[in-house]
Amino acid sequence: MQTEYGWFRELYELMYRPDDADVGQLLRAHRERSAAQLAALAPLRHRQNRHRPAGDELSNQLWELYALSRISDYLLELGCPDGEPTEDSGTTGGRRLDPTNLAVHETFLSEIGLDRFEHGHQFSPFHHEIFAVETDESAVTATLQEVLWPGFRFGELQFCRAGVRVRAPSWLIDPDVATQSTLHFTFRRGSRPTHDLSHGWGSNSQWGTEFTRFYEDGDGLHLNWDGMIDIGVDTPLLPEGAVDPNEGRPIDRRREMLLHRCLVRAPLPPDEQHDWYPFEDRLTLQSASWPLATDAII
Secondary structure: OOOOOOHHHHHHHHOOOOOOOOHHHHHHHOHHHHHHHHHOOHHHHOOOOOOOOOOOHHHHHHHHHHHHHHHHHHHHHHHOOEOOOOHHHOEOOOEOOOHHHHHHHHHHHHHOOOEEEOOOOOOOOOOEEEEEEEEOOOOOOOEEEEEEEOEEEEOOEEEEOEEEEEEEOOOOOOHHHHHHOOEEOOOOOOOOOEEOOOOOOOOOHHHHOOOOOOEEEOOEEEEOOOOOEEOOOOOOEOOOOOOOOOOOOOHHHHHHHHHHOOOOOOOOOOOOOOOOOHHHEEEEEOOOOOOOOHHHEO
16 A cells, blocks of 8 residues: 555644634545555554664655544643643642543544553553652552543554553652653653654744654553663663764653653753653563552563
């Protein structure tokens, strides 16, 4: 099947209409074309060699999937707007849930061919994005309280995580840090700061950003599969001649940032938004709980 490169960018730009526009109706009108485009990206469904020439066909496919991830981010932003949460929500960083728009996100991604998941039996930062935190100082681990929106996979490739409410002691998950720190590998989340590799580029160049590959297969959970720096060992392993942009930063915090895609423990470093750079780090795990077990690292 031939890939129609640029379609998901076009659809993303079509979504910018007056506030009274029906985004769900727009997406339904383009459902079949979007499903066909996603199906053409099938080579991304399974983990492949990290070492590949620049500008190859896989890069084009990753650019296209990145554009679809922007649509997902926009819909999640609509589904988690700024506002007062309900009293039983916990700490949310000043955001609330909009079930109608969250349903648009779930329906569109399901209908174009992504596989829905919740991973509802236990909290896993690989599978879950923290939206809300209930603090329990008597706890010793983080536990899953509620899945607020589902995650989605594209074969073995994780497309987006499920949103969750968790319970944890503040030394393990600080409620303010976990809900307000910079969310990396993410284009937008309303008032929450985000950082992905398109930020800072021009209006056209930014669309040459590759989708970040997090895979789950029989060999484990592969975080940022294309990263060149292995942080599974206490002294990170770099290719010969490479420079580590996070040199000198604590290895446990680098793993924390890559696993959660943000920092969740206090104190929050003042330079975490602009100077921390998790995009070159790579990690493979047997499982992902929090706190992260040492023997989980492969």
